[in-house]
Amino acid sequence: MLAGRSLTANGLSRGSAGNLSVREGDHLLMSPTGSDLGSLVAASLSVLDFEGNLLEGPRPSKEFPFHRAFYRRDRSTNAVVHVHSPAAMAVSCLEPWTEWSAIPPLTPYFVMRVGQTPLVPYADPGDPSQADWIEAIPFPLHAVLLQNHGAITVGRDLAEAVDTAVELEQVCDTLLRTAGLPKRLLSQETAVRLAGKYGRHWTLGQPAAVPPAHS
Template sequence: MTTSKNQVSGNHTLKEQALREEICEIGASLYRRNYTVGAAGNISARLDDGWLITPTDACLGRLTPAQIAKVDLSGQWISGDKPSKTLTLHRAVYDNNPLMQAVVHTHSTNLVALTLSGVWHDSAVLPPITPYQVMKVGRIPLIPYCRPGDPQVAQQVKLLATSVRGVLLERLGPVVWHESISQAAFALEELEETAGLWLMSRNKPEPLNAEALDELYRVFGVRW
């Protein structure tokens, strides 16, 4: 049984529309729960012929599918509203980790506050204090402050795209990537909640010990 060009084109159109709707759904969910405010944050997804990304200066809580910007494989804007200036940062992930299908960036309060008060280590902004943090997020490094849109950030992310699930931008918030938009958002949420636990703890909890981390690796295949 052969597949016609029209069938392939139709499948691509359906996939793109589903991704547009998922971006709007996840954006609205993050906005309602104050993971992002105003016109901060952005979400992108990989297509066979390019990428979708939220528009520049757009509120993630008020997007429509038609507003989502589409760019082709050369980075040229071809439809929707003007794409976010963070496209170069997102492409640093996509171009260097072919398994990743989505990137989510927010200015989440707890994680930005963590960079202001001092992260645990530059190589791991939080210690491994809960099993789900280890399982869903893993080690997240800090990217020292650069202005929004600075190409230096993309260069640093390029080197990290296959070794971690995301990064924390000093004073700007997390950038998390995954195999779907929802999975990237869920990982970001887990990271944000863990930061909140850490910041609210007067006596900082000890990290999970080596035995506990080894057990998580043996049972779930996740490594810190």
């Protein structure tokens, strides 16, 4: 699959780390557990229903629950990408900028292509409580960072979800390169305007309360 090869070529997926899925009607097609995203072919994907029952193919990734959470959040989401990319993983280990975005509005392209990106509290990989937390986030988004874990991005198709993951990795790299230095951020008003213009989201001021973190 082109999406998996693109993630590998851009350095976002190494070895068997990460997973991806697409929605097809009432079914999900997902990368199997332990698969190399750069070597995926359509015939090797796991086919599941929304209850998590395996209908065809090999055993899917144990992280199916948070993929399903994103499809439940927004009917326009047709693809989900999860990667353990180096910069995003590093930023996921830091304290978040705000409750609704772990990353500040550093660049216009981050705001235009990704938008606000909250940090989801830590849970063991595959823990369904993490999916519950994602589904309950009370503001719109196209990406999250999983604490001490990596990134998830979504899109209307796999190409959009991959492009969002690439842009998220780039802004995380910029954030790390500027650590400890005075930063010139885009104004909140500019971020809101740009995000809205390009179909993304940026919260102006304090959002509704996010679900409580769990240990």
